[in-house]
Amino acid sequence: MFDSSLLLRFNIFKYLNQSTKQILSISQLSEDLELNYQQSVIELNEIDQELAEISPNHETIMMRAGKVNLENLTATIDIYRYHLLKQAVPFQFILYFMNEENPTIEKFCEKYFVSRSTVSRKIDKLKKHLKRFNIRFTYTEAGMSGDERLIRLALFDLLWLGTRGIECPLVVDQHQLEQVMNTYKDYYPLARTYFGTQEIKLFSCINLIRIKNKKFVKYDPRYNFLMKDNPYYDFTSLRELIEEPLTTRQVKGESSFIYFLAHYSPFYTIRDDPSMKQAIHDFDARPNPVNDFVMEFRLFAKKALFPDRPEVMDDPLVVSNLLNITFGYFIFRQPFPSIIELVMDPNEKQTRGEYILFQNIQNFMQMAKDNPSYSFISSVHPMLTRGFKRLLLPYFNQFPYAKNLSVGIALEHNAIFVRDLYRFLEDLRFINAEPYDVSLKDDYDLIISSSSLLKKEKPHIPLYQLDFPYTKNELVPLYIESRRIYDKKNRVYE
Known part of the structure; x- marks a missing residue:
């Protein structure tokens, strides 16, 4: 949503x-x-001015002799990001058509003193992003067109990542909002966490505004196995909570979307969550391809991924999140807006362990997509593979596939000097540390020394210089550097 000048200032502020x-x-x-x-001076002065707009008591960050006083940074990164977003045309346009009655592009241009061509140019990157989900901007009536569910998910992602809960930029009736949240919060695993509650609030605001603007979601027959004739899901309460008159069909569609929001992403993080137990029960209660697919994957994973710990694949936290990931793709059969996909780079280089996990899951998907029972994955199996891999990676033992770092310690030969360092390195299971041995020549990945002498002798081997007396705080950058070298050593370049 940022143009190049806003993005530059944001990156400088982040730095x-x-x-x-x-x-x-x-x-x-x-x-x-x-x-x-x-250029740096100009942008820093601009940032300084904006910090003064955010906080009246702001003292300048600019000093003489080309210095910046970082103690005078008065805004958090969230507050500054939001301040910039309010100047960004795409963000202004979204808030405009969400909050205004009868929004049009002409009225928007008039309100924000921009031309239609400027709007079109500045909204282009966001337009390309939304096109992946078959969502388009409309201008005669300012807004978005496409599957209303995908529009709401996209609006949530953009508004949440822009505000992080520090402020809700949507205008809704607070009493109505509270009633809706209190009625439905128990369906959401998010409701058990602090940030999850803020996310539910934003979801609820978006739903209320879209209903008020007469943009309704439809009931999807693909929900049937989970929601139809299931007493757990209440399809009557919404009519009493919404001021706008709704038809029976609209109440059913809107209610189903509220429940769908609890099941489209891997939200489960708390082991004794009642909504998690209910979800596992409901997915298992009637025959359906989602549960069958997850069951088959679990059998595969017990043998191929966790032969020494098959119980991982029976963990309710793993099972419920696999069901949620699969359910989202079962419903949409195409890419859909997801914060995970927005903030995690799908093309990031993998370690050997990650690559092996990914390849195994991909092999399963390749076989499963030819099974007529799982035809729903034919167009989404690469995304399902990524989702499963990200979920299972923390459980997967990568160390058998990884090469440890070989670290040579070249410090003064004194047990008191080196004791804490060796103890620290022993706690890092990816490091093999030993006293530096000249005869090993080029076999070390990293040398830790109290002198730069070895830098001249071995200029091609990274050297981390540790000064005496060193503190535990100085070992933190050593961890960061050794982890970087380890990840690079174990990266797969295929």
């Missing part, structure tokens, strides 16, 4: 926010972010 220094030189910032010095 400032993540720095551990109190005073930072502008030349260092320019070098790290590959900007020219003058």
Whole structure:
């Protein structure tokens, strides 16, 4: 949603926010972010001005002699992001057609002093993103067209990632919102966590506004095995909670979407969650391809992925999340808006362990897609593979497939000096550490030394210099560096 100038300021602010220094030189910032010095000064002054708009008590971050005072950063990254978003045309356009009655592109252009061509240009990146889900922007009546469920999921992702719950930019009746949330919160595993409650609030706001604007979702017969004639799902309460008059069909469609929202993503994180137990029961109660598919995958995974710990695939947390991931794709049969897909890079290089896990799951999907019972995965199996891999990765033992780091310790030969360091390295199961041995020549992945002497002798081997006396805090950057080298060593480049 950011244009290039807003994105640049956001990236500079993020860089400032993540720095551990109190005073930072502008030349260092320019070098790290590959900007020219003058450009950095202009953008920093702009950021300084915006921080003053956010907080009246803001003291300037700009110092003499080309320095920046990071102690005067008065806004969090969320607050600053939201401040920038309110200046972004795509975000303004979304809030406009959500909050205004009878929205049109002409009225929008008039309100925000922009031309129609500017709107079209600045909204282009977002338009391309939404096209993946067959969602389009409309202008005669300003808004979006496509599957209403996908539109609402896309609106949630964009508004949540933009605001992170610090403020709700949607105008809704607060009493009505509370009633809706209180009526349906127990259906959501999200309701058991602090941030989950904020997410439910935003989902509820979007639903209420879309209903008010007469943009309704339809009931999908694919829900039947889960929701039809199931007393757990209440299809009558909504009519009493909504001020707008709804037909029986509209009540059914809107109610079903409320329940669908509890089942389209791997939301389960708490072991004694009643909604999780209910979901496992309901998916198992009637014959259906979602439960059959997950059952077959679990049998496969017990043998191929977890032969030493098959019980992992019987863990209710794993089972319920596999069901939710599968259910979303069973319903849509196409890509659908997902925060996971937005923030995680699907093309990120994998370690050997990740690659083996991914290949095994992919092999299962290739076989399953030829089974007529699982025809629903034929167009979505690459996304299902990614979803299953991400869910199972924390349980999967990657170490048999990984090569440990070989680390040579070249410090003063004194047990008191090296004791804490060896203890620290022993706790890192991906490192094999030993006293530096000259005869090993080039076999080390990393050398830890109190001198830069070895840098001259072995310029091609990374050297981490540890000064005496070192503190435990200085071992944290050592962990980060050794983990980076380990990940690089174990990356698969196929």
